[in-house]
Amino acid sequence: MLQKDFKRLTLYLLFAPFALWIILLIILPHIGMVALSLREKVAPRVYEFGFANYLDFINEPIYWNTLLRTGSMSLLVTALALIIGFPIAYYIAKLASNRTRGALFLLCLIPLWVSDLIRAFGWILLLRETGIISSFLVWSGIAGQPIEFLYNDAAVIVGLVYTVMLFMIVPLVSTLDGMDNSMIEAGYNLGGNGFTVLRKIIVPYAMPGIVSGCIVTFMLTAGSYLTPILLGGKNSSWFTEQIYNQFITRFNWEAGAAFGILLLLFTSVVIWLGLKLSGQTLANTVAKS
Amino acid sequence: MLSQNKTTAFILGYRLYVAAFFIFLAAPLVAAGAFAFNDSLFPALPWQGFTLDWFFNDTEPKLGMFHDDRLLRGLYYSFVIAVIVAALSILVGTTNAFLFVRGNFPAKNFFYIMMVVPLVIPGVILGISILVMASDTANYAEDVWGLDLEFLRPGIFLVVMGQFSFITTITSLVITARLKKFDETMEEAALNLGASRARVLRTITLPFLRPAMIAAGIVAFLVSFENFNTTLFLVGSEAPLTITMYDRMAKVGSTPVLNAVSFFLMVGSGLLALVSILVQRDKTKQ
């Protein structure tokens, strides 16, 4: 039937851009990267198939330590962003009056307005020993001498939490927004106190938003580059930095590709675990925000 | 209203917390913006007095941003790239929305997940994977066929592709969400009133999607504009602004002209964000 042919043709036409996008820009490049990571450099301009790059990773504690460090700090950042962001999201979605709600939400988006670079730049200006905060503390007499806030893990975490906060708050606000206020009232009405209502009603209800926010936050953090480099101290290596180094300063694309695959596997496993533990799926979390 | 049984102290504390949070959000931006007006060669305290030199002065060493060709060129490339990426990603985002909302095909769920996946791949990895594939292809073409596929070498094309590869997920999600809210009977109504399919698309469905497309476009534009991680690996000689600024910071030394650019960007994206909000406050919410 003509109608059916037309439908089929439309479907193909709609599928084509999707397929081109996913195949050419996502699948093939990743296959290419896997292939590249399985090449061993045996001499200049001479390569062989092998797992040397991965073995290298396993045998060198620096590498996997850095990956673990990156992972654990990313989890920490994710947790902090959730803890700090949840009350804010709740305030915006449930407590603020209709008019302020829009304004507050807009304010939350402000950091998105400028790049990572400028955000980090701003933090440097604030945190450095001769920066604004330290100067203020000295000026106000709270501190006797300038204090260095920059160049340490705490600074990195502050900067990262700042950078990803938005991606935590937006899905939280949107799920909490969809929650009928009477649900919370019912929670109280049936005898729950503030804590019970939070634990048994609000948090479970917001779970898709929480998971969505956590996934995006975690992966943004683990994949970030500028913030840890610019704010980090002497000990703060970040896995992306090592990937960059492999590619750029060591011209070792093969190892860089292997590291890239490892980072991808690592974040995927963490995200997968998170989804399993929270009983959510990618489709009802990230795909919804 | 949902905390009526809490003490006023609790509410006050809550408000203070919210206020503190927004100060936290604003602080680095204010800091970055404020030093644009400091009459000093370094973006640092002490405050040396107010100046607009970092915007308008036309001589070294205090070359203002509007006279700094390299920054302006970066701005221009950023703009061009962002516009192309936004346009492409809206286009594909829209076809994806139709595909997943209207289409019926095997393994639809799986493909839907595939559509979301680029958002959870670290940007650095997207960058290098595309770089690797593009160079391999170009090298192969050169070695085997003697073809010089220059567009596969780092440059604007690859930057656009790299950004497009994950920004399309964002636009797809935004537009899909909107299309899901579309009442298909509206299309049937239009058909019923005598419109052809093409006309229905043009006069009913696309206008309905327009706010989402604009909003998605603005988000795409902003994300592209500020992207660093993916771009870093794909950039050629036409460097967009973030890269230019980074190079400036890391390789030359920053002057408050970077603060001036930051300030300029904040104002610009602020305006854009406002536009997107005005657009989304559309009249089609029944």
Add this chain to the structure above:
Amino acid sequence: MTTSPMFDLECINIAKSFGAFRAVKDVSFNIPSGSFFSILGPSGCGKTTLMRMIAGFEEPTGGDIQIKGKSVLGTPPNKRNVKMVFQHLALFPMMNVFENIAYGLRCNGVSNSEIKKKVHDVLERIALPDVAEREIHQLSGGQKQRIAIARCMVLDPDVLLLDEPLGALDLKLREQMKIELKLLQHQFNTTFVYITHDQSEALVMSDNVAIMNQGRFEQIGTPQELYHRPSTAFVAGFVGDSNRWSGKVKTSDGSGGKVATEQGLEMAFTAAHGETIREGTEVDIFVRPEFIHTVRKTGSVGTGEAADNSMDGVVDSLLFNGANSRVLVRSAKGELIEADVTLTGNDDVKPGEEVSLVWSSKQAMCFAAQGAS
């Protein structure tokens, strides 16, 4: 089968299957020009599917649809002169009222000045002359309703289809729009085909009503015919409230006789329209509450009708609902029987009071039981 062009719409053995599921089964009907025709049936019985076939959104798996005597089977929906008002109206939110109404005209390539005139005219006719420049969200529910109709009527359709257009409105407005819809139909003098699962809508507005059940038409007739002379037990039960008993016929002359319910209640009955019911048949008996008169033991009030059934009982409870109040009477056999009463507030029946219920055998409609029906 010959087709006579005096019918605006004619369906002949129309059928629709979704896979193995038969949503519409061999439905045939025709609608005289200018009449108000309703299709009434429970949710899921296939009403919308039928209407979508008429509008061209679904292709029938069998049968023929003719509009003004011409088959429209191959005609795409945008070429059929059958307009439709959707359940949620499907007004275009991105256009104002004028543009909504003008939409169909523009599709037909009508000139701008002509459009202006026509839109203006139709707005006058629906008594909303001043809303042309309004946005859709600035209209009230009833106004939207009328705009949705105007949008179709401006195109001068052969038939207007309405799919539960009042479903989304609230109670009060629905009552009001019922009357208004009927008036509009009078005004435009166009054939309306109206879908609903609310019997009161169908009864109040229609010239003819088809009762649909499980993909089939059970009966087509005027509202009064359906109400008073239902031809199947389903129709009797679906249209209007009823006391319903299952029983067995004791004596019968084919069109009436005596029946005893399973609980042992005996009553005189009349066989339903056109049915012949023999002795010994298992039957369903329907008696409408408003035909049961509650006679108080003290100070009896004479009724003007032949009340050849009567039963004593005790008032169990009163469901006071203003003019639609009802009394529940428990018979000696323990059954609850509903009867309408008018409660004036002075000296009404009270729970516990002994009463007689009387009703005419004419109002006790009997249908041969059909398995689990």
Add this chain to the structure above:
Amino acid sequence: MTTSPMFDLECINIAKSFGAFRAVKDVSFNIPSGSFFSILGPSGCGKTTLMRMIAGFEEPTGGDIQIKGKSVLGTPPNKRNVKMVFQHLALFPMMNVFENIAYGLRCNGVSNSEIKKKVHDVLERIALPDVAEREIHQLSGGQKQRIAIARCMVLDPDVLLLDEPLGALDLKLREQMKIELKLLQHQFNTTFVYITHDQSEALVMSDNVAIMNQGRFEQIGTPQELYHRPSTAFVAGFVGDSNRWSGKVKTSDGSGGKVATEQGLEMAFTAAHGETIREGTEVDIFVRPEFIHTVRKTGSVGTGEAADNSMDGVVDSLLFNGANSRVLVRSAKGELIEADVTLTGNDDVKPGEEVSLVWSSKQAMCFAAQGAS
């Protein structure tokens, strides 16, 4: 004011302002233990606000609320033994039925075995013994309704508040749930406070109804009192259908007399309950359709009641609606008057027929007009 502990709930001069807007104005009432009390009023009149104050979600700006004789003003909502069924039920979608019902018990620290027993019991009582393990989205609308009630009742509340719990259900289900709610209340024998803007719900279910308008209670009484002896024009107009005229009193002995409507129609009236109406007063007159008897010119049927008002007219149209059919009669002065008729399908009145409408002066309720009321 002394408080007697026989009332489960007592409100004394309760008031609530939102800024300058007074949503609830000095409302006082008390509800005897175990009764079904409804608050009926148009949208926005303050019903929900009142209920939220009782539940503790809003603090009154004045007055006192007492539950079982004790003021609960300072008590937070989770400490009040007043449970609430929300309009959209607010069942917790992330918990199954069992957990929904168990929630309140867990909050009270009830032991697990006890919880199991109680949940099981309450499910039995609402006749849904097998749904404990279902997810909320697997329930039908009516089932959800009952679970929402069970969730409250399992906590043995002093008072159960219900805020338009049937609002979201469809017509048929709403009809059915009306009866069911009443039965549940009987079963649990708990005080129900029921909010609605649907008069039929309030009338059918309640022991007592309060009519609320613009933040005030206009009248409290049994459904029949409200229907038959409304104390204000608002109540007369809001509860039940009415023909309504504005007019001026010609002669009066204070409690009744003669009145002429603006259109010149004259009739005998009775002053509304408790009102004294003098000659020359501007009044609103209400006559319910079911109290107007349509008398056909041919073959008159005697009515048992004193019908001291009578008017001739021509049948304009019949609104056939089964048992609730109505006739519209156009009077000689051109007015349309609605009267209920029973249409049997045999020899009914027809449009164009001349009829007399007769009604008793007792049924013509008169209220002194209050400005724009």
Add this chain to the structure above:
Amino acid sequence: ETLRLLTWGSYAPEALIEKFEEEYPDIDVEVTFSNNEEMIAKLRATGGAGYDLAQPSHDRIYAAQFEYDIYKPLDLSKINTDAMQAKLLEGVKENTTIDGEVYAVPHQWGTSGLMADKTKAPDLKSWGDLCDPQYKGRTSMRLKRTIILGMAYEMGEDPFAAYSDLEKYQGILDKVSEKLIECKANIKAYWNSGDDLTAMMLSGEIVGSETWDSTAYKIYDQNPDITFVPPSTGALAWIDTFAIPRKGKADDAAYKWINFVLRPENVTIMSASTGAIASVKGAKDLLPEDKKAAVNAAFTDADIDNLKFFANIPPGVEDMEGRALEKIKAATGG
């Protein structure tokens, strides 16, 4: 046409570009700032396309060209080699000749060494002094190969000599890494760019650091107490060169630029911006006054004699050094 320069920050001052564009109106100059590693990485990714002129240091050309084939041979006849200091020219040619083809000529040279605030750290003289506990938390360095090499000299090794024996070089690397890890506790932060180094130094957050001489000269302008200090084992000298990428599309313009910036009057402008000394004859005299003063404050003739020129990096060394650097970075040193 466009001349796309891939060069160091400050190696293309705006004033000079304007002057060049005035002289050659049909040439448009576009600059990308980079560093040695990135130049190679970029050109490797592009297969030598995307740029028309690159300026890697002399020691970074041979291996990169050998492995990735990213440059094209220079046509020396188009370059005004006569103006160049013969010693520098020969040195660079020697380092960058493959199969008889020359791939680079020198542009300007400078050193990496130390800088110190004389008032606060008068005794900071050698690479090792950065690890002196008396400056605890008040020194800095860049975690790149320069500090490895400097520290190797400090420890009495000759790293460049060990290039021929990579095993031996690995030994040196291990030793140096250990030392640098120990040293970690002493330093405030690793600097990444001339920018953060300048900020730390000028604000007094640190008193001494490893540095490029040019950065030190700039700071000297602001605060004459801060001077470049050639380390006692000798400053490390580099020569930044000109090389033409294999797929460069504006060779003529590139040659024009090379000859242009080597003209005496332009050398002064260039040096004012870069702080480096051109490889032309009499270059020191062409330095602008302030730079001349800074250089004189920093260098004695003995220091100049003691310069250690970076030697060609053989393939594989980058990887070894990279690993050592990562190890240092990852070590927890306080």
